[in-house]
Amino acid sequence: MAENPIQRVFAGEHRLFHPTAEFTAKAAISTMEEYKRLYEESIHSPETFWGRVAQDLHWYHTWTQVLDSSTAPFYKWFTGAKTNICYNAVDRNLRTKGNKAAIIFEGEPGEVRTYTYTQLHNEVCRFANTMLSQGVVRGDKVTIYMAFAPEAIFAMLACARIGAVHNVIFGGFASDAIRSRIQDCQSQVVIISDYAWRRGRVIPLKDNLDEALRECPFVRRVIVVRRDPHHEIPMKMDDTRDVWYHDVSRNQSTKHVAEEMDSEDMLFLLYTSGTTGTPKGIVHSTGGYMVGTYLSMKYIFDIKDTDVYWCTADIGWITGHSYVCYGPLINGATILLYEGAPNYPDEGRFWDIIERHQVSILYTAPTLIRACIKWGDHWPNSKDLSSLRLLGSVGEPINPEAWMWYHRVVGHERCPIVDTWWQTETGAIMITPLPGVTSTKPGSATLPFFGIEPMILEEEGSEHESNYGLLVIKQPWPSMLRGVYGNEERFRNGYYGKWEGKYYFTGDGCYKDADGYYWITGRVDDIVNVSGHRVSTAEVEGVLKQHETVAESACIGIKDDLKGQGLACFVVLKTGESVSEKLRNSLKELVGHHIGRFVIPDRVIFVEELPKTRSGKIMRRLLKDIAEDRSFGNMATLQDSSILQDLKSKYEEK
Numbered sequence: 001m002a003e004n005p006i007q008r009v010f011a012g013e014h015r016l017f018h019p020t021a022e023f024t025a026k027a028a029i030s031t032m033e034e035y036k037r038l039y040e041e042s043i044h045s046p047e048t049f050w051g052r053v054a055q056d057l058h059w060y061h062t063w064t065q066v067l068d069s070s071t072a073p074f075y076k077w078f079t080g081a082k083t084n085i086c087y088n089a090v091d092r093n094l095r096t097k098g099n100k101a102a103i104i105f106e107g108e109p110g111e112v113r114t115y116t117y118t119q120l121h122n123e124v125c126r127f128a129n130t131m132l133s134q135g136v137v138r139g140d141k142v143t144i145y146m147a148f149a150p151e152a153i154f155a156m157l158a159c160a161r162i163g164a165v166h167n168v169i170f171g172g173f174a175s176d177a178i179r180s181r182i183q184d185c186q187s188q189v190v191i192i193s194d195y196a197w198r199r200g201r202v203i204p205l206k207d208n209l210d211e212a213l214r215e216c217p218f219v220r221r222v223i224v225v226r227r228d229p230h231h232e233i234p235m236k237m238d239d240t241r242d243v244w245y246h247d248v249s250r251n252q253s254t255k256h257v258a259e260e261m262d263s264e265d266m267l268f269l270l271y272t273s274g275t276t277g278t279p280k281g282i283v284h285s286t287g288g289y290m291v292g293t294y295l296s297m298k299y300i301f302d303i304k305d306t307d308v309y310w311c312t313a314d315i316g317w318i319t320g321h322s323y324v325c326y327g328p329l330i331n332g333a334t335i336l337l338y339e340g341a342p343n344y345p346d347e348g349r350f351w352d353i354i355e356r357h358q359v360s361i362l363y364t365a366p367t368l369i370r371a372c373i374k375w376g377d378h379w380p381n382s383k384d385l386s387s388l389r390l391l392g393s394v395g396e397p398i399n400p401e402a403w404m405w406y407h408r409v410v411g412h413e414r415c416p417i418v419d420t421w422w423q424t425e426t427g428a429i430m431i432t433p434l435p436g437v438t439s440t441k442p443g444s445a446t447l448p449f450f451g452i453e454p455m456i457l458e459e460e461g462s463e464h465e466s467n468y469g470l471l472v473i474k475q476p477w478p479s480m481l482r483g484v485y486g487n488e489e490r491f492r493n494g495y496y497g498k499w500e501g502k503y504y505f506t507g508d509g510c511y512k513d514a515d516g517y518y519w520i521t522g523r524v525d526d527i528v529n530v531s532g533h534r535v536s537t538a539e540v541e542g543v544l545k546q547h548e549t550v551a552e553s554a555c556i557g558i559k560d561d562l563k564g565q566g567l568a569c570f571v572v573l574k575t576g577e578s579v580s581e582k583l584r585n586s587l588k589e590l591v592g593h594h595i596g597r598f599v600i601p602d603r604v605i606f607v608e609e610l611p612k613t614r615s616g617k618i619m620r621r622l623l624k625d626i627a628e629d630r631s632f633g634n635m636a637t638l639q640d641s642s643i644l645q646d647l648k649s650k651y652e653e654k
Contacts, residue, residue: 013400017407018439019416023389027302027436035437035447042450043475050077050451050478054291057330058092059083060260063287067476073496073504074483075476077288078263085267085290086161087258089329090124093117101334104308104357105150107228108197108340115150117332120157122254123150127158129252130245134189134221138163138259141187141269145169145178145209147196148339151225151245152315153325155191160267160286163259164189167269167281170316171196171203172614175211177279177636181271182216184281185485191223191245195233199341206235223248263287269485270318272424280494281485282318282424290330292428292479296449297327300418301361302390302435310336310354311363311392317615318424319394322479323363327428342368347375351383362410363392367552367616369402374551374574380409388412390435393419396617397520399542400442407442421445421520423506425495427479430454431518443542444517451477454518455503456510463499470524471510472503480504509536528557528565535599537567537620543594544569544587549577554610554618558602558627566602567591568627570610570647579606605650613637626651 024030029038042049047066054063064080093102098118105113115123136142142164146152148171159166167185169178171193182190190213196203206224213219224237225245237244261267267286271279297303301323309328313319328335336357342350350372354362372380391411393403398419407417416435422428430452431445438446448454453474458466484491498505509521522538537555544553552572560566571587573579584604592600611619614637625632626648635641 013441013443015400015404015442016439017417017441019436020414023414023416024436026304027434028299029434030436032437035434039448039450043453046451046475050291053295054078054287057083057088057290057294063263069476072476073492073501075480076264077285077476077478078291081263081287082260083263083287083290084161084258084261085286085326085330086124086157088290088294089326090117090121090157091258093329093332094121097332100305100332102329103150103153103335103337105337106339106353106357107149108200108338108344111228113150120154120329123154124157124161125254125256126249126252127151127154128161128256130223130249131158131164131189132162133248133252134223134243136162136164136189136221140164140189141167141185143167143169143178143182143185143187143190145171145173145190145192145205146225146315147171147193147205147227148314148337149193149196149227150337151193153337155225156268156315156321156325157329160261161256161258163261163265165266165268167271168316168321169271170314170614171205172198172314172639173208173316174636175208178209179212179215180279180636181281182212182219184271184279185269186218188219189221189223190219191225193225193227194235195227197227197340199344202233204233204235210236210238261286264482266482268321270321270424272318280487280490282481283483283485284427284479285482288478288480289427290326292477293322293327294330296428296432296479297323297331297333299434300420300429300432300449301363301392303328303331303333303361305332307333307360307389308336308358308387309333309361309363310338310357310359311394312338312342312365312368313363313394314615318427319363322428323394342371343375347372347379348382351380351385354385354388355383358387360387361390361392362388363394365395365616366393366398366402367395367612367618369393369398369406370545370552373402373405374572376575377409385410385412388415391415391417393417394422395615397421397445397522397538397542398443399545401546403442416440419443419445421508421518425481426477427481428477430473430477431520441517444513444519446517448518451475454510456512457499457503463502467512469509470498471506471508471518471520472499473506474503476504528555528567530557530560530565530567530599535567535595540567540569540591540595540599540601543591544571546594547587547590549573549583550587551575552610552618554620554623555601556620556623556627560602567599568603568605568623568651569601570605570607570623570651572607572610603651605647605653607643607647607650609640609643611643611647612639614639623647 060082063078068076557565
């Protein structure tokens with residue numbers, strides 16, 4: 001396959017950063033030889049490798065087979081085994097870590113609550129018994145729509161404990177998104193917070209739910225948890241359906257025997273956006289997911305007993321499931337939860353939390369890192385961040401300039417950065433550095449984790465392996481999705497249909513450099529064809545972000561009668577920077593210089609904000625709607641719809 005111009009962007013990134021000798025000396029995996037030996041075993045003898053890993057955990061009954069491929073692509077892991085992931089996350093830690101902090105919670109108003117593993121066990125058991133008293137039984141689908149507070153984790157773990165399937169909905173979603181997710185899985189029980197805090201405002205979650213439930217008559221019970229017993233808000237309660245958690249839990253026991261769950265029993269559903277705009281209910285099972293999150297947390301974050309670990313993802317996303325709740329707790333870690341906005345009451349809040357709670361591991365998103373860059377270095381520089389020893393990035397490819405800022409300003413050039421690639425569907429991290437071993441390159445996810453065998457195939461769908469094209473995974477892994485709820489065809493066609501079921505198709509493009517490092521180029525549906533040249537908009541955005549004035553950018557393909565498609569780039573400048581025609585031309589020339597003149601943007605539109613989901617992902621689909629003068633599609637996940645008219649006006653300016 002001929003070299004794509006995008007490859008030259010990656011090939012030009014020669015900076016290499018090695019783990020410090022001090023970090024390596026204490027790391028769980030400390031030599032590249034050890035990584036290679038374990039990796040080779042995990043690929044060539046996966047049943048031996050994963051069977052040994054699984055023995056670290058608690059099983060009521062062991063497995064008859066580590067991997068059953070007879071029903072591929074519906075693979076089964078640890079068949080015949082019985083376990084409970086809540087038992088492994090909580091009970092298993094009681095004997096040695098009972099008095100250790102499991103959760104440190106800081107609310108946006110400033111209150112702090114700490115729960116030891118013993119206290120966590122008591123709260124989860126009380127929650128489990130309360131759910132049973134309200135008629136929840138094994139196999140029920142329980143929707144959780146809550147403030148990002150400890151009670152959300154109690155609810156998740158309680159579901160897992162009694163064998164109910166949790167369906168967590170991000171607390172920022174509005175009624176339409178809530179309704180569609182409840183309807184799809186026909187959840188009859190909902191657990192909700194009365195409200196949440198966001199930027200100093202009370203968000204009435206119960207009002208959103210009530211609106212959604214007008215079209216969900218099958219919901220028979222709503223359990224309402226008070227966000228703060230000392231702060232109530234006016235709200236309606238349906239006496240035939242709604243109960244207060246504090247009322248129905250008052251006399252419940254803090255003892256409960258966890259259910260013995262089959263390894264392949266459904267653990268949770270988590271809805272993710274599809275290319276059609278219709279959410280997909282991704283199914284994850286118990287045993288394989290447990291093993292995958294346990295091992296990835298242990299080695300990728302090099303978790304120590306003394307760590308205070310902060311993953312900034314909301315519990316409503318897969319990162320919140322795997323690396324806020326299950327992975328850390330199975331490893332007996334101390335996790336920090338923060339409810340609110342990172343810049344409330346000012347842009348120092350994020351760094352103040354790290355200083356005050358002595359956070360040692362920070363796992364956050366490039367979107368937030370770029371926002372912090374925009375706010376200015378003086379905020380992190382005003383705080384003591386010396387407790388940090390490891391940094392992580394998740395959610396999207398991180399551009400090299402943001403990586404370098406993270407390394408320099410936050411990590412003070414001593415903290416390894418684990419830039420992780422994975423998906424809702426994969427359940428656990430797939431491509432990542434190991435912090436004590438891997439020399440990192442800014443912007444690269446580097447090397448595959450244990451059991452993961454990536455391959456890059458040519459974009460036309462042939463099986464000719466390439467160094468640039470479509471990223472696929474060759475063999476199954478324990479934490480993989482088990483299906484799309486209620487839609488077997490969508491699962492087969494979407495993930496295994498392209499190569500007759502041989503490979504899992506990630507939907508992402510990828511480049512593999514001469515050192516074997518992987519560079520994720522973004523979703524392949526964000527590819528623009530300019531005069532026959534296929535260009536990843538993510539890479540154009542990466543070039544734009546190299547400019548010292550640019551905070552964020554989002555690029556889309558636009559119709560062009562001559563070239564087929566051109567490029568329109570929406571650009572957010574850093575605070576204090578001024579819009580000018582000279583700057584517009586400089587940005588165009590920058591893209592031409594780094595990628596090729598054929599891909600110089602046709603339009604550079606300066607805007608104040610980009611349309612984002614509540615999780616921080618840019619909604620390029622809405623930018624395409626603006627460019628093609630279409631009515632906006634589903635906006636249920638949009639953070640702020642008020643910006644759309646301004647974006648449209650700016651785009652239409654000549």
